[in-house]
Amino acid sequence: MSSLLEVSGVSVSFDGFKAINNLTFQIGPAELRAVIGPNGAGKTTFMDIVTGKTRPDEGRVLWGEKSVSLLSMSESQIAQAGVGRKFQRPTVFEDQSVGDNLMLALKKDRSPFSVLRFRASANDTDKVAELAEEIGLLNALDRKAGELSHGQKQWLEIGMLIAQDPQLLLVDEPAAGMTGAEREHTTELLVEAAKTRAVIVVEHDMEFVRRLNCKVTVLHEGSVLAEGSIDHVTADEKVIEVYLGR
Numbered sequence: 001m002s003s004l005l006e007v008s009g010v011s012v013s014f015d016g017f018k019a020i021n022n023l024t025f026q027i028g029p030a031e032l033r034a035v036i037g038p039n040g041a042g043k044t045t046f047m048d049i050v051t052g053k054t055r056p057d058e059g060r061v062l063w064g065e066k067s068v069s070l071l072s073m074s075e076s077q078i079a080q081a082g083v084g085r086k087f088q089r090p091t092v093f094e095d096q097s098v099g100d101n102l103m104l105a106l107k108k109d110r111s112p113f114s115v116l117r118f119r120a121s122a123n124d125t126d127k128v129a130e131l132a133e134e135i136g137l138l139n140a141l142d143r144k145a146g147e148l149s150h151g152q153k154q155w156l157e158i159g160m161l162i163a164q165d166p167q168l169l170l171v172d173e174p175a176a177g178m179t180g181a182e183r184e185h186t187t188e189l190l191v192e193a194a195k196t197r198a199v200i201v202v203e204h205d206m207e208f209v210r211r212l213n214c215k216v217t218v219l220h221e222g223s224v225l226a227e228g229s230i231d232h233v234t235a236d237e238k239v240i241e242v243y244l245g246r
Helices: 043-050 075-081 100-106 112-117 123-134 150-161 182-195 206-212 231-232 236-243
Strands: 005-014 017-025 034-037 058-064 083-086 170-174 197-200 214-219 224-228
Touching: 005 043, 017 043, 017 206, 017 214, 034 206, 043 170, 043 197, 083 150, 100 123, 100 150, 112 224, 123 150, 123 170, 150 170, 150 182, 182 197, 182 206, 182 224, 206 231, 214 231, 214 236, 224 231, 231 236
Parallel strands: 034 197, 034 214, 083 170, 170 197
Antiparallel strands: 005 017, 005 058, 214 224
């Protein structure tokens, strides 16, 4: 299977500390993957490297069918190439409605002039309704985003990312602070999104990862410690030692 993203032999140090150490990782074009690991395992730095926020000291990060190097691109170029990232804290426009948030996120020409002239077409309106239904907020289209629950804000932000039509979605700890029902809906949302794009979920919560029912990559000290199904990795002696400190 051809990979959408291929990270090979990547290392990066901060003040002599190796945050990522000869990391190799790949994901296919429509695949759901969970990345887990204890604090300091390199999960955030890994996402920073893929999105261009951090430049590695060595290694390659190749993207798409043509295997272009992401390392030669700026953060905004990487985003335009189809890499979307959702941080832990939702960043939505609190004073705007849910519908307006989604409309603003639709993949459009972003030059200042076109933004000023922008008028929503019927097609745009349909797309927004479709997205709202997908994320479970169709009944909340006219509500201000600031009035939503924590979980709903997370869904809205996932919807805003999907609106940009990325080929790869990086999602940081989506289940944190959610109720049981919200977590369930979040699982469905991510599983659904991964049918048409690659989705990497960085998560601490093993129960949530188990629900995603996908391949798991375990990071430790900046490199891959184990990879496979959740049952496979949780039965691995090295993983047990790292997680349970035995």
